Amino acid sequence: MIGFFGGSFDPVHYGHLKTACAVKKELGLTQLFLMPCKTSVHKNTLQFSHQQRLEMLNLAIAEFDDLQLDSREIDRQNASYTINTLKQIKVDYPDRKIFFIMGEDSFNTLDTWKNYQQLSNYAQLVVLPRLSEAKGLTSCMEVYFAKTPLVNISSTQIRSKIRNQENLSGLLPENIIKYIKKL
Numbered sequence: 763m764i765g766f767f768g769g770s771f772d773p774v775h776y777g778h779l780k781t782a783c784a785v786k787k788e789l790g791l792t793q794l795f796l797m798p799c800k801t802s803v804h805k806n807t808l809q810f811s812h813q814q815r816l817e818m819l820n821l822a823i824a825e826f827d828d829l830q831l832d833s834r835e836i837d838r839q840n841a842s843y844t845i846n847t848l849k850q851i852k853v854d855y856p857d858r859k860i861f862f863i864m865g866e867d868s869f870n871t872l873d874t875w876k877n878y879q880q881l882s883n884y885a886q887l888v889v890l891p892r893l894s895e896a897k898g899l900t901s902c903m904e905v906y907f908a909k910t911p912l913v914n915i916s917s918t919q920i921r922s923k924i925r926n927q928e929n930l931s932g933l934l935p936e937n938i939i940k941y942i943k944k945l
Contacts, residue, residue: 765794765861765888766832766851768844769868770917771815772808773942774822775934777915781890782863783828784910789861789888795832796823800842809921812836814945821937845877848884860885861906866892869905 767782774796786794798815801808810818816833823829834850835842844862851860862885869889872878881887887905892912915933923930930939 763789763791763859763861764855765789765791765863766797766847766885767794767863768797768799768835768847769865770808771796771798771819772810772917773815773818773920773934773938775915775917775920775938776932777913779822779826779829779935780913781910783826785863785888785890785908786828788908788910791861793830794828794863795830797832797834797847798836800836800838809924818938818941821941822935825935825937843876845875845880845884848881852884861888862886863888863890863908865890 765786767778767785769778771778778796782794782796785791796819798812798819800812808815816831816836819831823831835847848860848862862881864887866889869887872881875881882904889905889907890910891907920930920933922928923933924942930942
């Protein structure tokens with residue numbers, strides 16, 4: 763069983779990384795890939811470029827060796843939609859059970875995703891709930907709500923701290939903090 767944790771990772775932080783390790787264990791996955799989106803249709807802009815986000819993810823997985831990186835969405839030349847990505851993953855791993863892991867914020871907009879009703883044909887959907895109850899659609903598909911404890915850190919919070927030149931210690935790995943300071 764393998765998992766793909768999708769997101770913008772703008773920037774990647776301990777909330778992503780520690781939660782990913784915990785959900786990997788909870789689901790009994792043999793591999794878990796962090797899979798950054800190319801350009802999020804549901805977010806206005808990303809602070810960090812594709813290349814910068816990939817570099818930060820590579821730094822992160824150097825510290826979190828339980829995790830791997832899948833860059834297929836960023837590498838794609840044309841628009842990247844999760845349904846197309848999951849179809850390709852199913853081709854690449856035909857004999858493996860595939861889990862697609864997303865945050866509650868993404869799940870709550872799932873009905874705006876291209877062919878969202880078909881996602882569960884290619885992967886078991888796993889939602890990482892925040893403090894509130896997820897409001898996304900479950901009537902059209904089977905969804906697993908992870909029991910993994912919340913790590914209360916957000917990329918929005920970190921971007922604000924970066925703008926205000928505040929301390930980032932404890933929010934993301936030191937090697938990523940050093941990387942961001944060089945930008």
